Amino acid sequence: MGKPRTLFDKIWESHLVDEQENGTCLLYIDRHLIHEVTSPQAFEGLRMSGRKVRRPEATLAVADHNVPTTDRKNGIADETSRIQVQTLEDNCKEFGVKYFALDDIRQGIVHIVGPEQGFTQPGMTIVCGDSHTSTHGAFGALAFGIGTSEVEHVLATQTLIQKRAKNMRINIEGDLLPGITAKDLILAIIGKIGTAGATGYVIEYAGKAVVDLSVEARMTVCNMSIEAGARAGLIAPDEKTFAYIKGRPMAPGGDDWEKAVAYWKTLPSDAGAKYDVEVTLHTKDIKPQVTWGTSPQDVLPIDATIPDPSLISDDDTRKSLERSLEYMGLKPGTKLQDIAIDKVFIGSCTNGRIEDLREVAKLVNGKKIAGNIKLAMIVPGSGLVKEQAEEEGLDKIFTAAGFEWREPGCSMCLAMNADRLEDGERCASTSNRNFEGRQGRGGRTHLMSPAMAAASAIKGKIADIREFM
Amino acid sequence: MEKFVKLTGVAAPLPIKNVDTDMIIPKQFLKTIKRTGLGKHLFDEMRYTMRGEEVHDFVLNQPEYRNSCILISGENFGCGSSREHAPWALLDFGIRCVIAPSFADIFYNNCFKNGILPVVLPKKDVERLMHFAEIGKNSLLTVDLEQQNVTAPDGIVCNFDIDQFRKHCLINGLDDIAMTLEKADKIEVFEKKEKQITPWLF
Numbered sequence: 001m002g003k004p005r006t007l008f009d010k011i012w013e014s015h016l017v018d019e020q021e022n023g024t025c026l027l028y029i030d031r032h033l034i035h036e037v038t039s040p041q042a043f044e045g046l047r048m049s050g051r052k053v054r055r056p057e058a059t060l061a062v063a064d065h066n067v068p069t070t071d072r073k074n075g076i077a078d079e080t081s082r083i084q085v086q087t088l089e090d091n092c093k094e095f096g097v098k099y100f101a102l103d104d105i106r107q108g109i110v111h112i113v114g115p116e117q118g119f120t121q122p123g124m125t126i127v128c129g130d131s132h133t134s135t136h137g138a139f140g141a142l143a144f145g146i147g148t149s150e151v152e153h154v155l156a157t158q159t160l161i162q163k164r165a166k167n168m169r170i171n172i173e174g175d176l177l178p179g180i181t182a183k184d185l186i187l188a189i190i191g192k193i194g195t196a197g198a199t200g201y202v203i204e205y206a207g208k209a210v211v212d213l214s215v216e217a218r219m220t221v222c223n224m225s226i227e228a229g230a231r232a233g234l235i236a237p238d239e240k241t242f243a244y245i246k247g248r249p250m251a252p253g254g255d256d257w258e259k260a261v262a263y264w265k266t267l268p269s270d271a272g273a274k275y276d277v278e279v280t281l282h283t284k285d286i287k288p289q290v291t292w293g294t295s296p297q298d299v300l301p302i303d304a305t306i307p308d309p310s311l312i313s314d315d316d317t318r319k320s321l322e323r324s325l326e327y328m329g330l331k332p333g334t335k336l337q338d339i340a341i342d343k344v345f346i347g348s349c350t351n352g353r354i355e356d357l358r359e360v361a362k363l364v365n366g367k368k369i370a371g372n373i374k375l376a377m378i379v380p381g382s383g384l385v386k387e388q389a390e391e392e393g394l395d396k397i398f399t400a401a402g403f404e405w406r407e408p409g410c411s412m413c414l415a416m417n418a419d420r421l422e423d424g425e426r427c428a429s430t431s432n433r434n435f436e437g438r439q440g441r442g443g444r445t446h447l448m449s450p451a452m453a454a455a456s457a458i459k460g461k462i463a464d465i466r467e468f469m
Numbered sequence: 470m471e472k473f474v475k476l477t478g479v480a481a482p483l484p485i486k487n488v489d490t491d492m493i494i495p496k497q498f499l500k501t502i503k504r505t506g507l508g509k510h511l512f513d514e515m516r517y518t519m520r521g522e523e524v525h526d527f528v529l530n531q532p533e534y535r536n537s538c539i540l541i542s543g544e545n546f547g548c549g550s551s552r553e554h555a556p557w558a559l560l561d562f563g564i565r566c567v568i569a570p571s572f573a574d575i576f577y578n579n580c581f582k583n584g585i586l587p588v589v590l591p592k593k594d595v596e597r598l599m600h601f602a603e604i605g606k607n608s609l610l611t612v613d614l615e616q617q618n619v620t621a622p623d624g625i626v627c628n629f630d631i632d633q634f635r636k637h638c639l640i641n642g643l644d645d646i647a648m649t650l651e652k653a654d655k656i657e658v659f660e661k662k663e664k665q666i667t668p669w670l671f
Binding site for chain 1 (some may be wrong): 485486487489491492495496497499500501502503504514521541543544545546549550551552553555571572574575578579582632633634645646648649650652653655656659660664666667668669670
């Protein structure tokens with residue numbers, strides 16, 4: 001018997017093509033997702049050097065960041081956006097990469113499309129020119145974001161030059177309290193370890209609360225690993241994972257299915273495997289979470305008040321808090337629940353899946369959004385999520401409550417398309433980043449769960465989901 | 470990729486923690502299909518008003534820092550999105566070296582692919598260099614990758630650590646893809662073996 005290994009160790013070691021003496025590794029990449037924003041320069045690089053795509057079938061392309069979420073019958077109005085999406089389509093055609101077009105029901109956010117198609121599977125290495133690639137770790141795949149030069153490297157060689165990350169395990173003990181979701185869990189984790197708390201590590205999420213999560217909820221947790229600085233997030237694959245994958249279009253079929261499941265069952269970390277760092281959180285301490293500042297680590301339980309910079313002795317921390325509060329237009333001591341909002345955004349690769357939409361529908365059914373809300377939008381993560389929601393009649397519930405029901409895409413998570421906040425507008429958002437200007441210049445973002453965002457839409461200010469239960 | 474061996478020039482101070490890639494290059498400039506031309510939009514929302522006028526007190530708008538080739542900043546520089554547009558914008562502006570107490574992982578990697586040297590120094594050293602940077606144009610820093618050190622105007626030298634493979638690639642301006650393609654036989658052997666173990670992936 002060898003040394004006990006972690007899930008990360010196993011995936012890493014089974015993908016090593018080469019290792020130099022100084023620890024620089026050549027890692028094989030099984031699957032590659034691409035989108036319109038971070039791939040054009042990579043294809044251009046291939047063309048300029050006369051290189052081909054090594055395994056076109058290992059790459060899947062879809063446009064998501066820059067697509068309109070309103071009527072698409074007349075294409076994309078914005079010229080630069082249109083050129084970018086067209087460039088992706090042209091590049092895929094030229095290099096033989098599978099592409100889901102804008103009018104394809106399978107189009108959607110790349111990190112929702114991959115799992116939905118069965119493209120994402122346990123034990124794989126998966127990369128994409130997008131930091132939220134960590135989402136796919138929910139299946140026990142080593143998945144991480146890369147830059148455009150690395151996109152080109154993967155296209156040309158199906159490998160990446162990498163250094164091995166360290167192992168961190170985050171244990172969540174106990175059962176989640178009523179009203180607490182995967183989003184609250186990951187925000188609480190980021191609040192505890194900080195936005196650079198896992199830099200240089202791959203996080204494995206474990207413990208009863210994580211095992212009990214649905215596969216979709218696990219994706220929400222892994223999605224925001226990058227917000228803690230981690231290279232990737234991982235959750236051990238189990239029967240739930242296999243059941244989710246089975247029968248999806250790109251999942252293993254026939255004899256391969258049994259072989260694949262047998263292999264996937266060998267992946268979970270061995271008993272006694274060593275982690276460089278272990279962190280434990282108890283579910284009894286986790287209340288609904290809301291961010292108040294301009295970094296995902298600026299997060300507090302819903303019953304808290306805005307922190308006071310004058311109580312902080314460290315100069316740097318005080319200055320950065322003052323800067324955040326000034327940007328956010330908030331005063332120390334204000335209760336989170338007294339903060340009125342202007343817009344509500346429900347969607348993104350963090351929270352744009354069918355279970356998220358069902359949570360929202362449950363809460364807003366038969367209610368109306370508050371009069372002060374200028375816009376409340378729900379953007380499904382993919383065409384298939386949209387179709388499923390409509391089959392269940394969720395769209396009717398949303399529109400009756402005053403929400404706009406949109407076409408799939410990244411939308412106001414990063415506001416590259418027409419969906420954005422205006423200067424000074426405040427938003428309850430289910431997305432993943434509350435950086436300055438993220439949702440539009442001068443826009444103020446409060447990150448929270450879909451249920452909390454729905455409750456906030458009804459109340460017109462940041463609300464506590466537990467009051468609605 | 471342009472080589473990085475030794476650099477002497479003006480350093481711009483940006484004493485902020487967690488500078489994210491949305492700050493470095495906001496999303497409206499990611500619609501480009503080119504790598505060049507992003508320098509004028511570097512730090513756009515800090516550098517220009519809503520009406521597009523320059524914000525006078527932003528460091529890169531001040532006359533003595535307009536030609537900076539080094540940037541000094543706070544912890545966790547480059548966090549957030551994987552956009553390589555961030556190092557492209559820095560490079561297009563003329564920044565070849567960023568000095569900070571720590572960097573976010575993807576940004577750090579992206580720098581090396583573009584001939585930019587990210588230097589990690591202890592917070593105390595960064596603060597001292599930040600002080601010199603705040604003095605302005607007569608205060609030049611020298612960054613020597615060969616020797617792995619930064620020399621301040623007072624002659625004090627700070628040494629930094631760097632991965633030796635990355636150093637080698639940067640000093641020689643090597644193309645990663647060409648190097649990896651030299652190992653094509655190893656990739657083929659790996660794929661053959663993998664086809665046996667995990668046939669459903671092929």
